[in-house]
Amino acid sequence: DQQVKQNSPSLSVQEGRISILNCDYTNSMFDYFLWYKKYPAEGPTFLISISSIKDKNEDGRFTVFLNKSAKHLSLHIVPSQPGDSAVYFCAAIEYNNNDMRFGAGTRLTVKP
Amino acid sequence: DAGITQSPRYKITETGRQVTLMCHQTWSHSYMFWYRQDLGHGLRLIYYSAAADITDKGEVPDGYVVSRSKTENFPLTLESATRSQTSVYFCASSERGSGGAGDTQYFGPGTRLTVL
Numbered sequence: 001d002q003q004v005k006q007n008s009p010s011l012s013v014q015e016g017r018i019s020i021l022n023c024d025y026t027n028s029m030f031d032y033f034l035w036y037k038k039y040p041a042e043g044p045t046f047l048i049s050i051s052s053i054k055d056k057n058e059d060g061r062f063t064v065f066l067n068k069s070a071k072h073l074s075l076h077i078v079p080s081q082p083g084d085s086a087v088y089f090c091a092a093i094e095y096n097n098n099d100m101r102f103g104a105g106t107r108l109t110v111k112p
Numbered sequence: 113d114a115g116i117t118q119s120p121r122y123k124i125t126e127t128g129r130q131v132t133l134m135c136h137q138t139w140s141h142s143y144m145f146w147y148r149q150d151l152g153h154g155l156r157l158i159y160y161s162a163a164a165d166i167t168d169k170g171e172v173p174d175g176y177v178v179s180r181s182k183t184e185n186f187p188l189t190l191e192s193a194t195r196s197q198t199s200v201y202f203c204a205s206s207e208r209g210s211g212g213a214g215d216t217q218y219f220g221p222g223t224r225l226t227v228l
Binding site for chain 2: 002006042101103
């Protein structure tokens with residue numbers, strides 16, 4: 001069973017506009033959430049994370065929002081840049097459990 | 113070079129053969145992980161290790177064997193490769209076990225394995 005779902009396989013936005021990537025989860029025991037970014041032929045790299053005790057975390061152009069009641073999180077990128085074009089993975093984990101679960105990924109294309 | 117490396121980067125093998133994927137990290141991280149990435153599934157954890165000589169199963173361990181005799185190395189062995197094990201394999205390491213801030217996993221570049 002896929003406990004973390006990214007229902008949009010792809011997203012295309014114009015440079016300078018906002019990119020919103022969405023992620024849903026089913027396991028209410030998850031208490032830490034992460035976003036990873038992946039370029040072709042490279043490993044995923046950590047982007048931003050959020051603890052379940054928060055509803056927002058911001059790091060420069062990247063903001064992650066968490067809605068625990070809806071079991072939903074989103075990643076906002078403002079403004080989007082062509083270099084942001086990559087596959088973005090949402091991940092979730094329970095504290096003291098090393099089995100991090102990933103979504104299937106969303107391919108973001110930012111057009112100049 | 114510092115960081116986490118994987119070898120080989122590409123491997124083609126035949127059904128039934130044994131193949132070992134190597135992972136090496138220079139940070140002295142305690143935790144190391146093996147994932148496979150398949151279309152539609154994202155990354156799924158195969159095995160992880162909390163320290164030398166300590167390993168544990170992840171979500172999809174069947175058909176795989178791991179060992180960790182040294183902190184810096186974490187090889188993954190497919191004892192008898194099957195076509196369903198065709199995938200991209202990523203190794204990762206972290207200072208502490210996953211579960212909170214500061215436990216960020218750092219990934220290697222991946223090994224693309226094809227089983228014919």
